[in-house]
Amino acid sequence: MNPDSRVNLERVSILLLDSSALGMSILAQIFSGFGARNLYKCWTVAEAKSLLLENEVDLIVLNDEVAGEPGFEVVRWLRRLPRNTNSFASTILVSGHIKRAVVQRTRDCGANFLVSKPLSPRVMLERVLWVSREKRPFLETADYAGPDRRYHVAEGAENLGRRRTDLEQDVANAMTASGMTVTGTTDSRNTGA
């Protein structure tokens, strides 16, 4: 990250979801420090869902556990919402230690990025910038909806164009292996802006 480059979150609407007062303060201080002005603070899953149904949000940052409810369920719910402008909103899931029993479900929830605690402003800003450059297409299957996971995160968004040309063959191979059919489509949910 170039320290002299600029970051502009002034017009970005951000939903923060964390049920703990201190956890919410940490997220709010980080994003306020980055210059964000439009923070929606949600303390419960129900509050977040209600807000997402009624407001356009550009970035969602949520804890992996919200008052006893798994945060990843919010992402799964969001990605499956029919005809909602936020269905494919950029989403960063923040997690502490994840139990073995839920690691897979957490990784497969459809978030753009999983960030481990302890948070640091540097790591969070790097992830926000990465997500803002995200070009991965979204996939919907019977058991997954979210960014195409076959892109390697470490490669960075600048390499996605090169790999996109490889993708169709990847999908064809995967289809052949698993007996699936592919429908290419453009969905208006992802053009809500």
Added chain:
Amino acid sequence: MSEVRYIPNVNRLAKAMSGPGGKKVSQALDDADAGLAELTPPGVEAIDEALEAILSAVAAPGPLSAENREAIYREANRINAMGALFGLADMGKAAFSLCEVIDLLDVDLPSGRPAVDAHVRSLRILRGGGLLPTAEGEALLAGLDSLLAHIRAEAARR
């Protein structure tokens, strides 16, 4: 036959972040750090509360109940999340290791309770220890790593 549907990515975040304005990355990071520094007193207080809750959960000798295991896991995860933010990074690392141990205790391991106790003692030492030399803190964490490796191996054999 199930269906895979492709949806092109129209990145609304990118659009919202474009345009003039904003601040330098270095300034953004400095401002975020300054904001977090304001949270240090309540953050350290929350870490101490979490440690107290862990001590309470391990107070009774013998096997840990499921309820106490869950309480220890929850509070250790809080310390893991906050330690490094509020100047107690070694505590955070020890707490993460404790989370790992607890997560492995869904099977009854002979070494489970001693491993939990060792982690809790380490957390107390690391919290109390402004006087603990860095090298000794690192040695303590290395010891917890070894202990965790032992627990993992034991769990894998079950």
